[in-house]
Amino acid sequence: MSVTVPWPRAEEARARMLELFPQGFEEREDEDGLELVAYTDAGGEERLWHVFGGVRSAEVGEGWEDRWRAFHRGVRVGHLWVGPPWETPPPGSLSVVIEPGRAFGTGSHPTTRLALLLLLGLPRASLLDVGCGSGVIAVAAAKLGFRPVTAVDVDLESVVSARRNALANGVSVEVLQADALARPLPRAETAVANIALDAVTELGSRIGATWLVTSGYLAWERPSLPAFGPVCRREEEGWAADLWKRVSAQ
Numbered sequence: 001m002s003v004t005v006p007w008p009r010a011e012e013a014r015a016r017m018l019e020l021f022p023q024g025f026e027e028r029e030d031e032d033g034l035e036l037v038a039y040t041d042a043g044g045e046e047r048l049w050h051v052f053g054g055v056r057s058a059e060v061g062e063g064w065e066d067r068w069r070a071f072h073r074g075v076r077v078g079h080l081w082v083g084p085p086w087e088t089p090p091p092g093s094l095s096v097v098i099e100p101g102r103a104f105g106t107g108s109h110p111t112t113r114l115a116l117l118l119l120l121g122l123p124r125a126s127l128l129d130v131g132c133g134s135g136v137i138a139v140a141a142a143k144l145g146f147r148p149v150t151a152v153d154v155d156l157e158s159v160v161s162a163r164r165n166a167l168a169n170g171v172s173v174e175v176l177q178a179d180a181l182a183r184p185l186p187r188a189e190t191a192v193a194n195i196a197l198d199a200v201t202e203l204g205s206r207i208g209a210t211w212l213v214t215s216g217y218l219a220w221e222r223p224s225l226p227a228f229g230p231v232c233r234r235e236e237e238g239w240a241a242d243l244w245k246r247v248s249a250q
Contacts, residue, residue, distance in 0.1 A: 006033040011218065011238045015109075075108060077116040080140060085168075096140045098165050111215040114234045114241030115194045116140055118213045122243075125189035128152070130180045130203060131216075135162025135173060137192050142171035150174045150186045180206070194241075197221050204228065215241035 005013040013034065029035070074083025081093035089095035115137055124145040129138040132151035139162075142149045151162050151173055159177045166173040176186075181202055185191075191209035193200050197217040204212075204225035212228055219240040228244035235241075 004033050004035045010034045073108065075113060077113050078120045080116060080120070080144070082112075082116070082136060082140065094143055096136065096143055097169060098134055098136050098139070099161075099168065110236040110239040111194050111217075111241060112136060114236055114239065115192055115213050115215040117234055118232075118241055118243045119144065119146075119190075119192065122190055122211055122213075126150075126187075128186055128188035128191040128207070128209065130185065130191060130193040130207070131195040131199070132162050132175065133158050133194075135165045135175065137194060138162060138173045138175070139166050139169050139171055141192070142166070142173055143169065146190065148172070148174065150176065150188065152176045152178045152180055152185065154179045197223060201225070210246050212244040212246070213241065214244065215239070 010033070074081055074087045074089065076090070076093065079092070079094055080096060081089045082096045082098060083089065085097050085099055089097075119137070119141060124147070127138070127141045127146040127149045129135070129141065129149070129151040132138050132153045135151055135158075138149050138151035149172070152175075153159055153162065154177065156177055159175050162173065162175045166175065178185075181199065185206055185208070187208045189209060190211040190213070191207045192213045192215075193203055193207070194213075194215045195203075200214045200216065200223045204223065204227055212225070214223055214225075217223070217240060219235045219238050221240070223242065225244055227246060227248045229247040231243040231245050233240060233242050
């Protein structure tokens with residue numbers, strides 16, 4: 001199944017495809033824009049229709065089952081390496097091995113890399129990962145020495161995936177299924193929210209942390225978080241992440 005989007009919508013479309021097909025998809029450039037291709041079934045075709053309003057379908061040849069692996073490549077963030085289990089981490093790196101699955105988050109998206117980059121410079125203390133997806137940020141935080149680490153997500157598949165990835169990496173992460181916009185959140189010194197802009201803004205008054213890392217939105221977008229003051233911003237490929245410090249009493 002494929003859909004072609006004009007270049008001004010390319011980054012937004014990539015983000016939506018990652019949500020729909022976190023296990024991977026292909027990109028092809030043509031004169032009309034960027035073609036995004038997913039190897040999927042009728043259910044996947046229906047999801048594409050709902051998001052993009054129209055798709056093209058075609059039969060695929062032998063070997064398509066392994067082509068999605070080409071989408072997942074290990075990435076370096078400082079001394080961290082995040083990648084799939086079939087790749088070998090570079091010597092001397094602190095490796096975070098994430099099995100691509102149906103939960104969002106493998107480390108390949110700029111928002112994940114930017115959030116991890118901001119985490120590298122923070123004091124090691126307790127950490128809360130809100131909207132954890134596959135658990136890549138929570139697992140990386142535990143590897144970096146943050147203790148204790150708690151991760152929450154409303155999606156059961158994400159909870160299962162995050163627990164599995166924490167176990168595979170030999171780290172302790174408490175993963176909870178909860179709606180972060182409706183339930184009280186565990187307190188932590190540092191919180192990370194790599195989610196959509198509207199959810200980041202709504203969460204600002206609900207997070208009881210000193211440090212807050214937010215990401216998941218485009219570079220021209222800026223969250224409004226009255227309880228926090230901006231410290232620094234990182235941008236990559238049209239996406240952004242921000243580091244905040246609390247300015248009001250908790």
